Amino acid sequence: MPYISETIITTVNKTGDVHIAPIGIIAEKDGWVIAPFRPSVTLDN
Numbered sequence: 001m002p003y004i005s006e007t008i009i010t011t012v013n014k015t016g017d018v019h020i021a022p023i024g025i026i027a028e029k030d031g032w033v034i035a036p037f038r039p040s041v042t043l044d045n
Contacts (some may be wrong), residue, residue, distance in 0.1 A: 009034070011045035019045050 009023045021042045024035040036043040 009036075009042055011042055013045045017045075 005025045005027070006022045007025050008020060010018060010020050012018050019041045021040070023042060024037075026033040026035050
């Protein structure tokens with residue numbers, strides 16, 4: 001079974017609303033890629 005990595009991301013939209021959500025992260029050769037689900041409030045922010 002594949003290993004799933006997640007972290008907590010905090011985003012703020014233009015009106016100042018805060019959204020906190022767990023988000024997937026993928027290890028790449030040179031760092032990490034943030035992989036939000038589509039659609040999601042986190043991605044919209």
